Amino acid sequence: MLRPLLLIAAILALAVGVLGADYAFGQATLVATYAIAGLGLVIIVGQAGQITLGQGALVALGAYTETLLAMRGVPPVLSVPAAMALGAAGGALASLPARRLGGLYFAMSTLAFALIVEEMLVRWTALTRGGAGLSVPTMTWGGLRVDAPLEQMVVSLAALLLAWLACRRLLAGRSGRAWRAVREDEIAAAEACGIDVAATKLRAFAIGGGLAGLGGALYTHWIGFISPEQFGLMFSFELLMLVFIGGARHLSGALWGALVVVSLPQVIALLRDVLPGQWSRSAGLETVLFGAVIVAVVLLRPQGLAAEARAGQTQVRKGNRD
Amino acid sequence: MSFSRFILGCALAMSTAFALAATPGVSDREIVLGSIQDLSGPAAMLGSPVRDGMLLRLEEANAAGGVHGRKLRMVIEDTGYDPKRAVLATRKLLDRDQVFAFLANFGTPVVMATMPLIVDAGRLHLFPFSPHESTYSPLHPLKFQIFAPYQSYMDAATRHMVQSRGYKRTCLLYQDDDYGLEVLKGVEAGMARLGQSLVEKTSYKRGATDFSSQIARLRGADCDFVVLATVVRETIAAMSEARKTGWMVDMMVTASGYSAQTHELGGAAVEGLYGVSVLPHPYAEGANSALADWIKRYRKRFGVDPNVWSAMGYSIADLFVQGANAAGRELTVERFVSALEQLKTTRDFFGSPEYRFSHDDHLGNRYGRLAQIRDGRWVILSDYLK
Numbered sequence: 001m002l003r004p005l006l007l008i009a010a011i012l013a014l015a016v017g018v019l020g021a022d023y024a025f026g027q028a029t030l031v032a033t034y035a036i037a038g039l040g041l042v043i044i045v046g047q048a049g050q051i052t053l054g055q056g057a058l059v060a061l062g063a064y065t066e067t068l069l070a071m072r073g074v075p076p077v078l079s080v081p082a083a084m085a086l087g088a089a090g091g092a093l094a095s096l097p098a099r100r101l102g103g104l105y106f107a108m109s110t111l112a113f114a115l116i117v118e119e120m121l122v123r124w125t126a127l128t129r130g131g132a133g134l135s136v137p138t139m140t141w142g143g144l145r146v147d148a149p150l151e152q153m154v155v156s157l158a159a160l161l162l163a164w165l166a167c168r169r170l171l172a173g174r175s176g177r178a179w180r181a182v183r184e185d186e187i188a189a190a191e192a193c194g195i196d197v198a199a200t201k202l203r204a205f206a207i208g209g210g211l212a213g214l215g216g217a218l219y220t221h222w223i224g225f226i227s228p229e230q231f232g233l234m235f236s237f238e239l240l241m242l243v244f245i246g247g248a249r250h251l252s253g254a255l256w257g258a259l260v261v262v263s264l265p266q267v268i269a270l271l272r273d274v275l276p277g278q279w280s281r282s283a284g285l286e287t288v289l290f291g292a293v294i295v296a297v298v299l300l301r302p303q304g305l306a307a308e309a310r311a312g313q314t315q316v317r318k319g320n321r322d
Numbered sequence: 323m324s325f326s327r328f329i330l331g332c333a334l335a336m337s338t339a340f341a342l343a344a345t346p347g348v349s350d351r352e353i354v355l356g357s358i359q360d361l362s363g364p365a366a367m368l369g370s371p372v373r374d375g376m377l378l379r380l381e382e383a384n385a386a387g388g389v390h391g392r393k394l395r396m397v398i399e400d401t402g403y404d405p406k407r408a409v410l411a412t413r414k415l416l417d418r419d420q421v422f423a424f425l426a427n428f429g430t431p432v433v434m435a436t437m438p439l440i441v442d443a444g445r446l447h448l449f450p451f452s453p454h455e456s457t458y459s460p461l462h463p464l465k466f467q468i469f470a471p472y473q474s475y476m477d478a479a480t481r482h483m484v485q486s487r488g489y490k491r492t493c494l495l496y497q498d499d500d501y502g503l504e505v506l507k508g509v510e511a512g513m514a515r516l517g518q519s520l521v522e523k524t525s526y527k528r529g530a531t532d533f534s535s536q537i538a539r540l541r542g543a544d545c546d547f548v549v550l551a552t553v554v555r556e557t558i559a560a561m562s563e564a565r566k567t568g569w570m571v572d573m574m575v576t577a578s579g580y581s582a583q584t585h586e587l588g589g590a591a592v593e594g595l596y597g598v599s600v601l602p603h604p605y606a607e608g609a610n611s612a613l614a615d616w617i618k619r620y621r622k623r624f625g626v627d628p629n630v631w632s633a634m635g636y637s638i639a640d641l642f643v644q645g646a647n648a649a650g651r652e653l654t655v656e657r658f659v660s661a662l663e664q665l666k667t668t669r670d671f672f673g674s675p676e677y678r679f680s681h682d683d684h685l686g687n688r689y690g691r692l693a694q695i696r697d698g699r700w701v702i703l704s705d706y707l708k
Contacts, residue, residue, distance in 0.1 A: 019414075019417070019418060020417035020418055021417070022413055022416070022417050023410075023413040023414050023416075023417040023418060026409065026410055026413040027410060027413075030406055030409070030410065119527075122498055122499075122527070123498075130498060130499070130503070131497075131498055131499025131500050131501075131502070131503065131528075132499070132500040132503050133430070133431065133434065133500060135434065135456075149413070219406075222409070223405050223406065223409060223435045224434070224435050224438055225405065225431060225434035225435045227430075227431055227499070227500070229431065229499070229528070230405060230431060262406070262410070265407060265410075266410050266411075266414065269399060269400075269411070269414065270414075270418075273397070285400075286362065286400055286402075287362040287400075287402065
């Protein structure tokens, strides 16, 4: 636990020195927010072994719930848990086909769930204003307004820390063992031990959905404007990519992945500024370099950045918990 | 010189130096500008020419000695139409590059996510590519817009078409997002002012390629005029579907479909399509000498032909150069705002509208012109419709 914290502090200090305070804090805010949503995927994909292609929709549920409640003056102490609850409910709903479907077929059903949610957000214009989107008020509680980059970073990192501790506790307990049993073999490892496979999967999706809802609730305030198109399939794939790059079986994989997905394009943008004129003009240069880095990560560290960092350590004994 | 005058002179010089030092992006040598573009996402085909048009104008201004001796430098960030990347890119431009103003930021989600950061930091938010009303209303000293809102010019264009051609059954096909809804409001307002209403309206989801059900529905309503709130690909698909089924109804598309790509890709199917233009397409054939020269310079610089988006980018940068020149050597945000509010542009070689801002109104143009595709190119049919 200490090592990741020290690593975060070191990276942040370096970023502040190189980038300037607000820019660095802005990056840290979004890295932490994406990492929270990523933790949900670590549980669903890395621990319970289920492929989901609709995590973006669960983030959307959290983001819209938080926005609609904040617009009506509900304080975050109530609205954020509500956003998590709706994300969890969405996750539980999305997991129901898992009772009958498995593998890619179940993944397809999560894809369908994401499409339904996106369509609902577009069509329910009386509530969501459809494609016109919603402007999000600043996060406010009592006299406190979370609008400066430093404050946003503190809130995001605090939420990430709490989520991380909760996940760590879950993975070390009965739930974590049940998820890993389902992941390894539903019949031989899980059912033979008396584990209710369907309920275990549902729990993983509900907790993963709750974390996605929390990520969405924070994301909406930091971005300040939401529309259904932001939470399309590309966003779901981006989250999935995040956990595979970081290491789906480790909680720290969510942080590593978020760091790559959020900050790498920015690092590339900074490097591009020092390239000669014609190079810096090339359209999509960041995208090409980003793609190249992703391919390199997948080739060199197929189990993700977090897994490589722990290679040779006590992974098996600790059950790939963190 | 008396001692008191000397002190006064020193104080004035120091305060001027302090004011200049306190204006981010403005140094003795240069003015730094920022722009957030989509160069790799879904609107990259539009973002790249916008960027090139702006760069060309700034390079020309620099070659002519800059603005009051200062060179203009633009830092462009690619967001891929992603608000998250846009927020980070904005922070980079604000903190690291210390830009004086943001020009032509691209796309509603991107603009809506970044505009509060920009104006809160006290920087100018100039002429973004977004139909959202909040880019100019309510009035904010740092926000300026030149692109006529869909609602305003589609109201005038629909009225003009219905009145001059006597259509009795007007219908609408629209994209179900903020763009489509803005057009819907404008068309409905125009019809209401004529004492009529839309006979039928139907929507499609962004990215749709099959319009058979929508066209069948509009044809079933016996429409004699269809307004299209579509972009290039959807315009071609909708019109091709209508023509394929033998329905030769008149159609009119918004400025989003007013693009050379519409007739280049659509061919015979889009012949006769009406469109609304806020800036004419820069065709080389039949161009006036100034325009022909500009096209030549653009080709030489970027190796491709310019399009209407290049012209828009160039116009935006030109407007900035005019404003900065008018603001004088002691450039501050306040001076620039004041200069822009008093600026009176004239029709340029593109045929752009005359932009007018004031202390109470930061939307520089509300009007569009009617055009039609004839013999495979857009032909302007009217002046700016009011």
